[in-house]
Amino acid sequence: MSIFQKSSGVWTLIQTMRPNVSGVWQPPKEVRARISGSWIHVGHDPNYLFTWGRNDYYGQLGDGTTINKSSPVKIGTSTWNFIAAGKHFTMGILSNNRLYTWGKNNKGQLGDGTTTDRTTPTLIGSTTWRIVEGGYETAAGITQTYQLFTWGSNNGSALGQGTTVAYSATPARVGSSTWKAVSAWSHMLAIRSDNKLYGWGFDSTGQVTGTNTGTISTPYAIGTCTWKAISAGGNHSLGIRADDKLFAWGGDGYGQCGQGSTTSIRAMTQVGTSTWKAIAAGGYFSLAIRADNKVYAWGMNTTRQCGIGMVTDPVLTLTQISTSNMSSTDVPAKISASGGGSYSTYGHAALLTTSGFLFTWGCSIYGQMGDGQALTQSRPTKTVRRYSFKMVSCGGEHTAAITR
Numbered sequence: 001m002s003i004f005q006k007s008s009g010v011w012t013l014i015q016t017m018r019p020n021v022s023g024v025w026q027p028p029k030e031v032r033a034r035i036s037g038s039w040i041h042v043g044h045d046p047n048y049l050f051t052w053g054r055n056d057y058y059g060q061l062g063d064g065t066t067i068n069k070s071s072p073v074k075i076g077t078s079t080w081n082f083i084a085a086g087k088h089f090t091m092g093i094l095s096n097n098r099l100y101t102w103g104k105n106n107k108g109q110l111g112d113g114t115t116t117d118r119t120t121p122t123l124i125g126s127t128t129w130r131i132v133e134g135g136y137e138t139a140a141g142i143t144q145t146y147q148l149f150t151w152g153s154n155n156g157s158a159l160g161q162g163t164t165v166a167y168s169a170t171p172a173r174v175g176s177s178t179w180k181a182v183s184a185w186s187h188m189l190a191i192r193s194d195n196k197l198y199g200w201g202f203d204s205t206g207q208v209t210g211t212n213t214g215t216i217s218t219p220y221a222i223g224t225c226t227w228k229a230i231s232a233g234g235n236h237s238l239g240i241r242a243d244d245k246l247f248a249w250g251g252d253g254y255g256q257c258g259q260g261s262t263t264s265i266r267a268m269t270q271v272g273t274s275t276w277k278a279i280a281a282g283g284y285f286s287l288a289i290r291a292d293n294k295v296y297a298w299g300m301n302t303t304r305q306c307g308i309g310m311v312t313d314p315v316l317t318l319t320q321i322s323t324s325n326m327s328s329t330d331v332p333a334k335i336s337a338s339g340g341g342s343y344s345t346y347g348h349a350a351l352l353t354t355s356g357f358l359f360t361w362g363c364s365i366y367g368q369m370g371d372g373q374a375l376t377q378s379r380p381t382k383t384v385r386r387y388s389f390k391m392v393s394c395g396g397e398h399t400a401a402i403t404r
Contacts, residue, residue: 046403047079049092050387053368053398058088059119060103060398066119070367070374072384072401075121080402085395086134086184087339092121092400097128097144107137108169109152115169124171134395135184135232136339138201141171146178148190156202157217160188175219183232183281185339189239190219195226197239205235207250210267223268233281234339236266238288244275246288254284255316256299262316272318278332282394283340283347285315289332295321295351303363304378305338305347311378321351321361322379330357338362338394348394351380356388356404366397 050072055061062075082093089103089110100121101110108115111124127149132141137153149171150159159165160174174190181191187201187208198219199208208216229240235251248257249268255261258271271288278289285299285306297306297320301313308315309322323330334352348362348369359380360369367374371383390404 047081047095047390048403049075049078049080049083049400050384050403051075051090051398051400052370053395054088054366055398058104058117060085060088060090060395062090062102062119062121064120068366070364070370071372072370072387082129082131083391083393083400083402084132084134084139085393085398085400086139087136087396088398089134089139090395090398090400091132091134091139091141093129093132097130099124099127099129099132099141101139104137107153107155107167109134109137109139111139111151111169111171113170115167127171131182133182133184133188134393135188136186137167138184138186138188140182140184140188140190142179142182146180146193148174148177148179148182150174150184150188156186157215158184158186158188158201160200160217160219162218177219181230183230185232185234185281187232187237189222189230189232189237191227191230195228195242197222197225197227197230199232199237202235205251206265206267207232207235207237210249210265212265229279231279231281231337233286233337234283236281236284236286238279238281238286240276240279244277244291246271246274246276246279248286251284254300254314256281256284256286256314258286258298258318260317262314278335280335280337280349282337282349285337285347287321287335287337287349288318289335293331295332295335297321297349300347303347304376305349305362307349307361307378307380309379324379325381326359329355330359331355334392336392336394338368338396340396346397348397348399350392350394350399350401352389352392356390357382358384358387358389358392358401360384360399363397368394368397368399370399 051061079095102118128144138158178193226242252266257266275291280287296318307321331354351359361377392401
């Protein structure tokens with residue numbers, strides 16, 4: 001049995017029902033709706049994981065192959081709570097709060113006690129987790145009891161454990177405090193349970209302290225303010241303070257700190273005078289959603305990762321991303337920025353709307369846009385139309401997302 005709806009004189013198939021074994025008509029899992037002229041799948045495979053982009057050598061997509069994919073690939077049949085893409089590896093928290101990892105593992109960044117690459121999700125211990133973050137070759141996670149753990153490469157003291165080991169192939173706790181947020185690349189930022197900000201790892205461009213101290217091996221208190229959100233970029237940092245003001249610090253060679261000029265090291269400085277609701281620090285570029293839901297970008301734009309629809313590079317002033325492919329109902333909710341892949345100049349980004357639409361832009365030589373092609377996009381494009389999503393994470397050269 002099929003259900004049709006008439007709109008503007010045109011009948012459209014909106015649902016097909018089929019009998020079950022008892023003879024009772026039941027709707028399938030797949031239900032489609034037309035919003036803003038585009039079909040999306042509403043309630044299709046909720047909480048399932050899809051990945052796309054680069055997969056050669058390491059298997060970071062998790063589909064059991066090492067073949068690049070330019071269209072979304074469903075990973076297994078499990079349901080997921082959280083996803084985080086690192087440079088060439090991926091981590092996800094299953095609906096039972098258990099952690100799985102896959103991809104490159106040369107520095108133990110998968111946390112499974114080995115340095116063996118994995119092409120399918122691999123269970124990590126029996127701990128239950130709230131959030132995880134993937135960095136360059138380092139990973140971090142906060143457990144259900146708010147304890148912070150790190151693993152992977154300790155280059156630049158990125159593990160924050162005060163040790164000189166080259167890497168840790170299993171999760172190790174950082175200090176004795178409890179934490180509520182963490183962000184990682186070649187350095188780490190974390191918000192403690194009292195909303196105070198700490199950082200450690202590489203600090204050669206002041207991405208932790210605002211001055212060049214080389215490296216920091218244990219959590220360093222960054223000021224006395226309280227914070228709502230943090231994001232660690234390639235060599236700079238972004239943070240939203242408790243009063244919703246945006247601050248940037250660290251490397252600013254491409255204007256990624258949003259001050260209208262470039263310098264090798266930038267002390268913590270407020271970005272503009274507006275209030276903000278979300279941030280994403282990429283390799284050498286930055287994205288932020290303002291309180292009025294407008295999205296701005298600045299910094300490196302070599303592969304059009306700023307999404308402003310222009311070839312200007314770098315973008316030294318806060319510039320609103322192009323909305324030419326978006327409608328008035330596409331309200332930005334979440335953003336993600338790539339930290340960079342094989343080349344630090346590569347970068348891509350993603351945006352989720354309140355209705356679950358996914359827009360991507362930037363470098364796509366490995367298909368990281370998810371549109372079935374390998375074409376760089378200079379402006380946000382609704383490239384994955386088949387599903388609606390609730391979470392997205394941009395890795396070095398791949399993308400992962402969870403459906404809603």
